[in-house]
Amino acid sequence: MVQYGESFIAKGIDFMAKTWITEEFDTPAVLIHRGRLQKNIEKMAEFAQMHGLALRPHIKTHKMIEIAHMQLEAGAIGITTAKIGEAEVMAAHGVRNILIAYPILGEEKLSRLAQLKTVAAVTTVIDGVAQAEALSRYALAHELQFQVLIEVDTGLKRCGVLPGQDTLSLFHQVSGLPGVEVVGIMTHAGHAYGAATPEEVVRIARQEGFDMVENAGLLRSEGLTLHQVSVGATPTVRHSGQITGVTEIRPGNYVFNDLTQIRLGVATEEQCSLRVAARIVSHPAVDRLVMDAGAKTLALDQGAHGTKGVAGFGQVLGHPELTITRLSEEHGVIQVAGPTELRVGDIIEIIPNHSCPIVNLADQVIVVDDNGKKEVWKVAARGRTS
Numbered sequence: 001m002v003q004y005g006e007s008f009i010a011k012g013i014d015f016m017a018k019t020w021i022t023e024e025f026d027t028p029a030v031l032i033h034r035g036r037l038q039k040n041i042e043k044m045a046e047f048a049q050m051h052g053l054a055l056r057p058h059i060k061t062h063k064m065i066e067i068a069h070m071q072l073e074a075g076a077i078g079i080t081t082a083k084i085g086e087a088e089v090m091a092a093h094g095v096r097n098i099l100i101a102y103p104i105l106g107e108e109k110l111s112r113l114a115q116l117k118t119v120a121a122v123t124t125v126i127d128g129v130a131q132a133e134a135l136s137r138y139a140l141a142h143e144l145q146f147q148v149l150i151e152v153d154t155g156l157k158r159c160g161v162l163p164g165q166d167t168l169s170l171f172h173q174v175s176g177l178p179g180v181e182v183v184g185i186m187t188h189a190g191h192a193y194g195a196a197t198p199e200e201v202v203r204i205a206r207q208e209g210f211d212m213v214e215n216a217g218l219l220r221s222e223g224l225t226l227h228q229v230s231v232g233a234t235p236t237v238r239h240s241g242q243i244t245g246v247t248e249i250r251p252g253n254y255v256f257n258d259l260t261q262i263r264l265g266v267a268t269e270e271q272c273s274l275r276v277a278a279r280i281v282s283h284p285a286v287d288r289l290v291m292d293a294g295a296k297t298l299a300l301d302q303g304a305h306g307t308k309g310v311a312g313f314g315q316v317l318g319h320p321e322l323t324i325t326r327l328s329e330e331h332g333v334i335q336v337a338g339p340t341e342l343r344v345g346d347i348i349e350i351i352p353n354h355s356c357p358i359v360n361l362a363d364q365v366i367v368v369d370d371n372g373k374k375e376v377w378k379v380a381a382r383g384r385t386s
């Protein structure tokens with residue numbers, strides 16, 4: 001343990017700790033290791049380039065201008081968002097090609113979408129006639145043309161029309177609508193997060209790719225010019241992206257990774273670029289510690305879409321005797337199995353279950369590097385609910 005002021009930096013803390021601890025350091029804090037982040041970004045960009053794929057990362061993971069620009073500089077052709085609000089923030093900071101991978105409905109959102117189209121190339125998604133008709137009505141009234149992708153369900157059972165005849169039939173129903181142009185198809189195989197083994201992840205990913213390519217072939221046989229055949233989730237892109245005919249990948253979580261990706265065999269601890277630093281604030285029983293990172297820092301998230309094998313709310317580095325068993329809003333309850341050297345005031349470092357909601361709960365993150373340089377980045381698009 002290293003003594004720092006009144007506190008101790010717990011054993012097992014990652015090397016980033018050696019650089020970020022200063023007198024004014026406060027907890028809880030979200031830390032990002034710049035070198036690891038850069039490496040994750042570059043490796044995905046290299047994969048996309050090697051397989052002739054357009055890379056359109058989903059920025060809901062980070063919501064930060066700096067990281068979006070790192071992705072674009074590494075070769076991304078544009079970004080994906082879930083919210084118009086995220087797209088607005090990114091467009092205001094120079095991002096010019098955006099897929100909003102979410103159905104857009106309601107006059108207010110349609111007018112924001114129209115405004116966004118004045119500064120960036122924007123595509124949205126539909127999976128039914130109703131959304132296409134709403135876009136068409138607005139387009140007619142305002143002399144606009146909306147580009148859309150048809151969202152296809154390759155197994156997640158969230159949004160999406162089924163591949164095959166259902167997609168074809170939707171295409172026929174919407175292709176005559178004025179102001180709406182179908183430019184491609186997209187899917188998100190998020191059900192890979194519920195896979196029990198790495199082999200199952202690969203199987204789901206390959207299915208994602210094959211279903212989409214077959215679907216694209218069917219639409220083309222009916223005369224549709226399809227520009228985008230877009231797939232992606234961090235666990236699947238490295239496999240679905242290799243199926244000939246897939247043109248685009250949209251990973252999001254890969255910039256940070258997390259315990260969920262480790263559990264799925266998709267990332268290593270070394271590739272996790274985001275950590276939460278917390279302080280032990282109470283030791284009320286021999287077998288119980290309490291830290292200052294609760295649900296409002298770590299999120300009550302145990303992974304997306306039925307992730308399996310999750311015990312607790314993150315892994316405390318270097319302390320296998322600890323399990324984060326409960327989170328109330330500002331308290332994190334840690335169960336101690338056997339002896340621990342941790343004391344009140346000590347700082348610990350946590351790899352979270354799911355990095356995406358953590359960033360959305362933070363106003364800012366502390367970006368560290370191996371040379372002791374520290375920067376603060378704002379989570380510019382945080383909390384955008386529309």
Ligand SMILES: Cc1ncc(COP(=O)(O)O)c(C=O)c1O
Pocket residue numbers: 058061080101187188190232233234235250251252253254
């Ligand atoms: C439509 C869509 N595309 C891409 C992604 C990125 O997935 P991941 O974060 O697993 O990389 C998501 C994640 O929620 C998504 O919903």
